[in-house]
Amino acid sequence: MASIYDRADIYDLIEDDSRREIYRKHWETIGNGRNIKSLLDISIGSGNVTLPAADLGVRLSGSDLSKAMLERCQKKAEAGKIDIELKCCDFRSVSGQFAEKFDCVASTGNSLPYVNNEEVLLTMEQMDQLVKKACK
Numbered sequence: 231m232a233s234i235y236d237r238a239d240i241y242d243l244i245e246d247d248s249r250r251e252i253y254r255k256h257w258e259t260i261g262n263g264r265n266i267k268s269l270l271d272i273s274i275g276s277g278n279v280t281l282p283a284a285d286l287g288v289r290l291s292g293s294d295l296s297k298a299m300l301e302r303c304q305k306k307a308e309a310g311k312i313d314i315e316l317k318c319c320d321f322r323s324v325s326g327q328f329a330e331k332f333d334c335v336a337s338t339g340n341s342l343p344y345v346n347n348e349e350v351l352l353t354m355e356q357m358d359q360l361v362k363k364a365c366k
């Protein structure tokens with residue numbers, strides 16, 4: 231079935247520099263006093279929310295169900311000279327997809343409501359498995 235996320239170029243039309251700055255400040259607030267060096271976003275999409283965290287020296291990883299969104303995210307990362315590890319997977323089974331653990335694991339952009347309440351809980355357990363013990 232076709233999805234808005236197949237057209238990541240259209241999805242991104244809403245983005246501009248002012249929103250990028252809002253996201254950068256968001257990560258600054260989240261990171262305040264927490265020393266976050268690595269961040270995984272399990273619904274990274276085209277990276278609008280997450281890529282600005284690179285400005286703070288955070289190493290980025292991301293996953294998403296949509297190949298088109300991930301391809302656009304990769305292109306934007308390359309244009310901004312940002313190193314990022316990206317995987318195409320369902321967040322309900324994300325824990326097996328990454329070998330390392332992260333200081334922070336997020337799901338940005340109101341993406342968890344794509345699954346039912348039981349699966350939200352399952353996904354949060356998956357996220358928890360990917361967080362470094364020292365950061366819990």
Ligand SMILES: C[S@@+](CC[C@H](N)C(=O)[O-])C[C@H]1O[C@@H](n2cnc3c(N)ncnc32)[C@H](O)[C@@H]1O
Nearest residue numbers: 273274275278294295296320321338339341344
């Ligand atoms: C509203 S977009 C948010 C994208 C990005 N985080 C942002 O804020 O721009 C929702 C994203 O969730 C992804 N998504 C939906 N269901 C998913 C699932 N079960 N596993 C992984 N990603 C999923 C979609 O492919 C889409 O990229």
